[in-house]
Amino acid sequence: MTERILVVDDEPGILHALQRLLRQGLVDGNGQRYLVDECASGELALEHASVHVYALAISDYRMPEMNGVDFLSALRRLQPDCQRIILSGYTDLNGLIRAVNEAGITRFIAKPWTDYELLSAVREVLKVRELTLESRRLADIVRTQQGQLNAHEAELRRLERMEPGITHVNWAEDGSFILEDPDDARS
Known part of the structure; x- marks a missing residue:
């Protein structure tokens, strides 16, 4: 990329x-x-x-x-x-x-x-x-190996580093998730 x-x-x-x-x-x-x-x-x-x-x-x-x-x-x-x-x-x-x-x-x-x-x-x-991101990635691997961080949390952190905001979900009161149109966010 x-x-x-x-x-x-x-x-x-x-x-x-x-x-x-x-x-x-x-x-x-x-x-x-x-x-x-x-x-x-x-x-x-x-x-x-x-x-x-x-x-x-x-x-x-x-x-x-x-x-x-x-x-x-x-x-x-x-x-x-x-x-x-x-x-x-x-x-x-x-x-x-x-x-x-x-x-x-x-x-x-x-x-x-x-x-x-x-x-x-x-x-x-x-x-x-670059060094900060790599250090964070390696620290997550160590935390996962030591049981301080599960694989799911480590993957969420990795995804968030690649695409900020991707792991944040807006939930409606009925339990459904709300999709936002990027064009609406710009207005």
């Missing part, structure tokens, strides 16, 4: 430059190029995140309507294993503190960036994510 990166910025030139840099400069552990999705707003990016699983999201800090911290905070709730990076041309200490505390960003990169700096930071963040 090819991994995805989500790039969010209200400036089209920056979006295209980031997409080009990430597509050309990164490969995953299997030698595959990452799919890079670009969105011009946080709202649109959240719609994409309700359909696709992302390994990493890179967002501008200052955007109209929904700023980068608000977007990444919402994304964190939707996809907790997606790593988050903020880009900004402004140094706002309070905003940076809020980004760390609320959105759980792993890196802050100043605009303008150097390609080497950005690619190095992205590689590092993706490697940490």
Whole structure:
């Protein structure tokens, strides 16, 4: 499965430059190029995140309507294993503190960036994510072997890591489950 990166910025030139840099400069552990999705707003990016699983999201800090911290905070709730990076041309200490505390960003990169700096930071963040997920998987195997976690719970955790939200079911009062139309969730 090819991994995805989500790039969010209200400036089209920056979006295209980031997409080009990430597509050309990164490969995953299997030698595959990452799919890079670009969105011009946080709202649109959240719609994409309700359909696709992302390994990493890179967002501008200052955007109209929904700023980068608000977007990444919402994304964190939707996809907790997606790593988050903020880009900004402004140094706002309070905003940076809020980004760390609320959105759980792993890196802050100043605009303008150097390609080497950005690619190095992205590689590092993706490697940490890969190691964290593998560590969690191995810990689940050990817990299963020790009887602390049954095979069913381990499988649910595995599925949730692959497709966030897949194991959550909305139940009606009569015991039936409620299917949601993804288009309704976006309105």
